[in-house]
Amino acid sequence: MNIDNIKSQFPIFSKKINGKSLVYLDSSNSSQKPMCVINRLDTFYKSEFSNIGRSIHSLSVNATNKFDETRMSVKKFINAGSKEEIIFTKNATESINLIASTFGQQNIKSGDEILITELEHHSNYVPWHYLRESKGAVIKFAPINEDGDIIISEFEKLITPKTKIIAVTHLSNVTGTIVPVKEIINIAHKKNIPVLVDGCQSAPHIKIDVKDLDCDFYAISCHKVYGPTGVGILYAKKDWLEKLPPYIGGGGMISEVTKEKVSYAQLPEKYEAGTMPTAEVVAFNESIKFMESIGIENLINHEKKLTNYALEKLRSINSVQLVGNPKNKAGVISFTIKGVHPHDIATILDEDGVAIRAGHHCCQILHKKLNLPATARASFGIYNTKDDIDILCEAIENCRKVFNLK
Amino acid sequence: MDLKELYQDIILEHGKSPRNFGKCKNYNHQARGHNPLCGDQVHVYLKLDKEKKVEQLTFEGSGCAISIASTSIMTELVKGKSFKASMEIIDGFLNMIKGGSEVKSNDLTEDQKIKIMSLSGVKQYPMRIKCATLSWHTLISAMENKDKDVNTEI
Numbered sequence: 001m002n003i004d005n006i007k008s009q010f011p012i013f014s015k016k017i018n019g020k021s022l023v024y025l026d027s028s029n030s031s032q033k034p035m036c037v038i039n040r041l042d043t044f045y046k047s048e049f050s051n052i053g054r055s056i057h058s059l060s061v062n063a064t065n066k067f068d069e070t071r072m073s074v075k076k077f078i079n080a081g082s083k084e085e086i087i088f089t090k091n092a093t094e095s096i097n098l099i100a101s102t103f104g105q106q107n108i109k110s111g112d113e114i115l116i117t118e119l120e121h122h123s124n125y126v127p128w129h130y131l132r133e134s135k136g137a138v139i140k141f142a143p144i145n146e147d148g149d150i151i152i153s154e155f156e157k158l159i160t161p162k163t164k165i166i167a168v169t170h171l172s173n174v175t176g177t178i179v180p181v182k183e184i185i186n187i188a189h190k191k192n193i194p195v196l197v198d199g200c201q202s203a204p205h206i207k208i209d210v211k212d213l214d215c216d217f218y219a220i221s222c223h224k225v226y227g228p229t230g231v232g233i234l235y236a237k238k239d240w241l242e243k244l245p246p247y248i249g250g251g252g253m254i255s256e257v258t259k260e261k262v263s264y265a266q267l268p269e270k271y272e273a274g275t276m277p278t279a280e281v282v283a284f285n286e287s288i289k290f291m292e293s294i295g296i297e298n299l300i301n302h303e304k305k306l307t308n309y310a311l312e313k314l315r316s317i318n319s320v321q322l323v324g325n326p327k328n329k330a331g332v333i334s335f336t337i338k339g340v341h342p343h344d345i346a347t348i349l350d351e352d353g354v355a356i357r358a359g360h361h362c363c364q365i366l367h368k369k370l371n372l373p374a375t376a377r378a379s380f381g382i383y384n385t386k387d388d389i390d391i392l393c394e395a396i397e398n399c400r401k402v403f404n405l406k
Numbered sequence: 407m408d409l410k411e412l413y414q415d416i417i418l419e420h421g422k423s424p425r426n427f428g429k430c431k432n433y434n435h436q437a438r439g440h441n442p443l444c445g446d447q448v449h450v451y452l453k454l455d456k457e458k459k460v461e462q463l464t465f466e467g468s469g470c471a472i473s474i475a476s477t478s479i480m481t482e483l484v485k486g487k488s489f490k491a492s493m494e495i496i497d498g499f500l501n502m503i504k505g506g507s508e509v510k511s512n513d514l515t516e517d518q519k520i521k522i523m524s525l526s527g528v529k530q531y532p533m534r535i536k537c538a539t540l541s542w543h544t545l546i547s548a549m550e551n552k553d554k555d556v557n558t559e560i
Contacts, residue, residue, distance in 0.1 A: 339422075341470035343444055344413070347534060351409050359444040367445070373468045374445050402413050403471070 003302065006294065007383045009034045020353030023388045028173050028201055028332050028379030029357050030223045034290050037227060040283040052278055053252060063278055070285040077288050079209040080235055084267035087234040088281055092200045093123040095219035095234035098271065099196055100127035102244040103165060110136030113162040117142040117150050118369050119172045122362040124198040128167060148175030148324025156187055166195045170202035174363050175324030176332035178206065182213050189214065200224060205303060205330045207296050210235050227287035228280035241267050248273040299382055303331040306380050310389045317393060319400055323375050331380030340399045342376040348402050352395040411527035421471030424478035430464040439544030439556040441536055446473050448541045452548045458489035470537055472528060477541035479521050487513055496542050503538055505529050
């Protein structure tokens with residue numbers, strides 16, 4: 001696999017940042033977009049645009065078909081059982097909110113417990129917090145150890161007869177921990193507890209097989225998977241989607257509407273009210289094709305090599321402290337530099353064209369646990385190279401210089 | 407843009423060894439500030455005397471070099487000033503950071519003006535302006551007794 005060839009498919013890399021070549025290490029936040037995706041948006045808007053499902057003219061038929069093709073590609077990409085199990089949302093946050101809201105409405109009462117972990121992004125905590133406020137649910141946090149791994153034995157202890165749902169990330173956006181979700185799902189299902197997996201970070205980096213995992217719900221954000229913004233995916237087992245109430249009401253999600261009552265559309269339309277991000281969903285098909293053209297195994301190998309290289313180089317810099325040391329780690333590396341606050345690191349690195357993220361990365365619970373107010377984070381995508389890591393390390397050395405530190 | 411404009415020696419020094427850090431005794435005004443985007447926190451403690459002169463001004467909190475230095479310099483400059491002069495200095499600073507002219511206050515010594523000007527490099531970095539201004543907005547809240555937390559995003 002030739003990475004230079006892959007990088008050349010991303011037009012953003014021809015841009016200079018502060019006169020320097022862009023070293024983009026913020027893919028956990030959002031990935032850059034390949035030309036095929038940008039072109040697809042362009043051609044769809046230029047020559048194919050129509051709303052879907054609402055008209056019988058040719059453009060609408062084509063748009064509806066193209067929209068549906070993406071659904072079929074997603075189904076195949078994550079190995080879902082049927083296309084009815086693939087719901088398009090605004091983002092993974094909305095996917096999780098959809099389940100928290102509809103599942104909560106139907107299944108949560110005062111005193112019921114929701115089990116999440118200390119690794120969770122705010123988007124896999126706040127929607128459950130709403131149920132704490134509205135229904136009197138109790139939220140329990142499964143602890144992590146100092147390496148950033150979930151302590152499975154402690155996790156098991158927190159499951160009680162009152163546990164109604166478990167929600168867990170597949171891959172931490174701070175420590176890069178790949179969570180053994182299959183094991184967790186197995187434990188949960190023995191007690192008939194459904195599991196939602198936040199797959200925001202995992203979708204671009206590891207093979208997802210929802211059938212093999214046997215998860216009940218899986219949330220994905222397309223903009224992190226080399227796709228457009230404004231599109232998320234909710235995978236849910238068909239039984240659940242049939243059983244749960246609808247979420248957002250409006251056009252497109254109804255079957256029949258009278259002054260007295262409303263009946264709802266079949267799946268997946270039941271959960272897709274209003275005009276969808278049509279062009280973006282259509283263009284997301286190109287993101288999947290792009291990833292498949294590289295081959296998910298190649299992608300994983302490339303990022304694994306890059307991560308190991310980066311960890312080795314960063315460990316050799318005395319002033320750098322890495323955050324977490326999980327057993328199974330993907331290309332997300334958070335770190336601190338002695339004497340330089342992460343925000344200052346981000347500003348200084350930006351001067352060298354190196355884009356990282358600094359802050360709490362929407363994980364305040366985790367940062368509190370780690371006793372760190374903020375961290376700096378370098379996260380990788382398919383376009384990153386060893387050269388990028390070398391430039392990152394030089395820029396880190398520069399932080400010490402700017403701060404007059406020995 | 408030049409990083410040395412932003413990270414001047416005065417800023418690095420105040421960032422590393424902030425003045426007036428901690429909770430002062432007998433404070434009669436206080437306010438908290440928070441930047442939810444990055445997690446910066448500041449807690450300003452203030453003692454106004456009967457004439458509303460700033461008798462004591464200290465802070466606690468965590469943040470980047472810019473935010474700590476800005477807060478540290480603020481406490482040095484405002485401590486001992488009348489209420490009116492304090493407000494003029496605060497307004498002058500916020501105006502400077504937003505791209506306005508340098509701070510012209512008769513209540514500041516030349517040395518103090520150099521200190522406040524050392525923060526002017528921040529205006530070249532739009533994403534860092536809130537780092538520099540959070541504590542100043544928090545001080546206004548404390549002085550005006552608003553009893554409301556300052557949040558950079560509200």
